[in-house]
Amino acid sequence: MSKPAALFINKHHYSHFSRGGAHILPVTEVDIHLVTRYRAHGGLDGFADHPLPHVAVCETEDFDRWRDLCSWTLRHHPIDRVIAVHERAVLLAAEMRSTFSLPGMDYETAVRFRDKLRMKEVIREAGAAALPAFAALDRPTDLDRVDWSTGRKVIKSRWGLAAKDLYMVDSLDQARAVVAGLDLSGSHYEIEEFVKGRIYHCDSVVVDGEIRFASVGTYLTDPAGYSPGGVFGTVLVDDPDLLRRIRAMNASVLAALGLKDGTTHLELFRTDSDELVFCEVAGRPPGGVIPPVIQWQYGFNIVETQIRLDAGLPVTLGTGPATGTCGFIAFYPGGGEARGVDPGRFADLGVVEHIEHHGAGNGRGGVRHSTDFLDSYVLRAPDEATLMAGIAGIQNEYWR
Template identity: 30%
Template sequence: MTSGGPRHVLVIDHIGYHYYQDTDGRKFLPADDNRVHLVTDIRKLDQARGAELASVVGIPRGDDVLLEAAALFHQGATGRPVDRVVAISEGLLLAAARLRDKLGVPGPTEEQVLGYRDKVTMKDRLRDHGIRVPDYAPFTESAAQRLLARHGRVVAKPRRGESSAGIAFLDGPDDLRRLLAEAARSGVTPDTYEVEERIEGTLFHIDSVVSEGVPLAATAGRSIEETTSYRHLGAFRDVAVGPGDTLDRLLRFNRAVLACFPHFSGVTHHEVFLTEDEVVFCEIGGRPGGGGIIPGFHSRTGVNLDEMAVLAHLGEEIPRPAPPADHLTGYALVYAPPGRLETDLTPPATDWIIDTQLRFQVGDVMPRPTGWNQAAATVTVRGRSEAEVTSRLDQVIGILQDRLHGGSGKQG
């Protein structure tokens, strides 16, 4: 809180204001200390409730011009400058940084945020610090050809993409030609992509609460399926890594990477490949991970990652979480075929299901998913071992897929 009374906080959001409180309704921006000026998705206006809200504007998601205009409206309408700008969604981190720069507000700058938002910028930084990154380049046709000749298999990714959308695997010149033709048809400019060698290894993630580049607490998880499984409507499973050599290697690598961001405090979601010989960087984000990572982290440490991200953007000290508990967690993403949902997807109540997130309710028309984060249901479980967590995820997936494909979800 500022010395002159409650601080004025600009929150830019497109996932819904209910993410700014915990499951018990405790606000991360309590009214005693904050006056919140919210810019949110117009479809999420029903979530904009609370005594701390001083003003609210709803805009269509993805309209950057309106986003800035709404933010500047808040700035003028308050009669005083806002003290902080807060955003917890990956797709809004750069917009929030630009607003801080424009308004002279403390917090992560655009230059700093690019280091964990733009896939080329982050690899440039880490390579210069001696971190093992894939062989990569900003996308051009000639760069893709060189990397294909050198490695045989490459992957093209949107430099600032989210949720594995737009990723293309290139196994030869024909794939490259198809990618360029598709980009031309869709109006996508190749310079918004990067291209890199395809690492043949298992994908892991490390999720951390960080203070000035030092992890205060971290957990790791293993992706069992490809993050592009949504394309064929296959379920995605992710299981926490238990104590042992693998976890130790991942946490050491995570500490080395975070040391390259000494200015950073908050929450990171760090993805790496583990091969037989080495740990290879994939990407890092300065925000909480998706899927069931937030409830899983909370189950093991008692800490809400969204709250830690908010505290960091407010410039407050990041508290040290408790060491992760001995039990493990994991989550499943279950994707639905397009059509009308006719059966509730809430799984049966058990003492080991710790969180369920449903994207659709009975009667909703479900579009085909176009990104990893567009699951019909996300279910987080706990267990005593990786094997038990995996078995429980398989039980949940079986139940929900039976409902979706056994007459409960009609194809469109």
């Protein structure tokens, strides 16, 4: 009997799907038709080591061409499923499922997870979480209807990712200056109240409408604060009461948005008064180095899980939480000459994995987005204090 077939719409480097010498695409179970970006942009990095029989490449920045190639593939091949794990591909994959009547996240659901304004409207209607005040920003005059007496605001793209296209403004005049440089046509922007607080994330696996897994972490720094020479990272949360509260918000939000099968990455604020305020949620696996942290702590690859769910395959979520805790620290380019950390020091610092990110920065010492890392270090430790001591040690040793 022939294998089922799936269209895999990809924007990651192909090497993203190799881990520990293994390839996570389920090629023995599914006949995969890959549509990816050009080799020059990493779409086929490492392809010779893990080839596929059906491959098409295109300039994925040309969205119409990308869509046309996916549609052509579905019209000319007997394909049962559509796979997508990159934020830029999730909406296109959902459009293809809805257009060709295929199972998985449909277009309407995907829009609720992709359009930050529509997302918050649905959550507000359901009363699923506390929200900052927000409004569409479709024309400059929309700024006049905002209450500026309450302080700082955030202007951001409704469709953005990795903390790009985000602007902090403290007054109407500052907002007008920002908006003067933006193209507001096409309903691409929103404005919302700035929330002061520590940022947490909850990463989930949903099967048949039930949350089967939910990990909670907190960022070491604000994702929007990425800059040359800066650091980023996350540490898992083990406070039982906080875990319960965040998982409860996560469950309410996902129920309101209507996800049936997939993985999610939710971000929220914890204010100084201990209020939990929703920020945003994506209907795909977490990015950056969060998946390796989850794998080291819980024993499964959450990116592979999304691929298998999209492909209609069963998933295994590991054996449960390991003892101790886990986290990572990452370094942005532009901080001078990177010495790195001597591998001989890994055991003392708790490092279990070092990830070198090729092509970081813009070639001039800049940083393009919140996961544009130069080097990342995943750590495991028996407790949070030991973990944080290891992170501090790495930070002290990294730069010359």
